[in-house]
Amino acid sequence: MSQTTRAGFVGLGAMGEHMAAHLASAGQLVSVYNRTLSRAQAFADRHGVAAADSVDTLGRNCDVVVLCVSADADVEAVCEHLANSMTAGGLVIDCSTVARETAVAVAQRLESAGIRFVDAPVSGGTEGARKGSLTIMVGGQAADFERATAVLDRLGERIHHMGPVGAGQATKAVNQVLCAGINRAVTEALAFGEALGLPMDSVVDVVGSGAGGNWFINHRGKTMLQSRYPLGFKVALHAKDLGICSAMAQAANAAIPLTEQTRADYDRLMADGFGDEDISALYRLVRPGAAPDSDV
DSSP, rough: OOHHHHHHHHSSSTTTTHHHHHHHHTTTTTEEESSHHHHHHHHHHHHEEESSSSHHHHHHHHHHEEOOSSSHHHHHHHHHHHHHSOOTTTTEEEEEEEOEEEHHHHHHHHTTOOOOEEEEEEEEEEEEEETOOOOEEESSHHHHHHHHHHHHHEEEEEEEESSSSTHHHHHHHHHHHHHHHHHHHHHHHHHHHTTTOOOOHHHHHHHTTTTOHHHHHHHHHHHTTTOOOOOSSSSHHHHHHHHHHHHHHHHHHHHHHHHHHHHHHHHHHHHOOOSSSSSSHHHHHSSSSSOOTTTO
């Protein structure tokens, strides 16, 4: 980005607040918008930027806008406002997780107004957002990707151009299917180990350093055993993403049975009031003594 580029950020949730802070620290951020204006104002006061009272106000004052919102409908609504308020030649970078078809549709709408677009969903949870170490999967034209990297470099350590618009969201869907399987495998394995009466802290250390080792068991294994679920990624949000994956799998005639089982378990957790907990709360359903068909 040039010295005169004005960047804005829409969506100051658990991920977005950290991401926007990195842009502010780099001197790239001029304005933020959040549906709850008080949250945007508090962020603006801390970081010396403007709190926009609407998406339209932000769009009129920014050349590049980054989105990190929760749902397809939110992305569509925000991009409609940006199509009507941003100056032609602007760039929208969507770091939300939505359907591939949504990314393609909003790109077409923005293009009709002369505004460029890339879908750039992220992986790494709130910890990755806080550290600026996210993995970012980008869909869009090569020139737009190159332009977006000046912003995305502040947010992540691994930034990959996956193809045309929508390819970033398709890659994120693969990532979410993988996370669902890892979550289920780790929780099942730990429950198995507990049932065998093993010293579970030592088990986590041993298997976490072997062929079965992964980020999830190394960072969530011991907390699950303590019935603690420090928030990295909410059950409700992963469930939403897996719904997108399910629809994409049906359209592609692909089978993802492990993902469908995890999705069903997330539905149970949400019904029991645990939707805002970390996805490691899946252990509530499989730990020794958990009743499979009753409240946990």
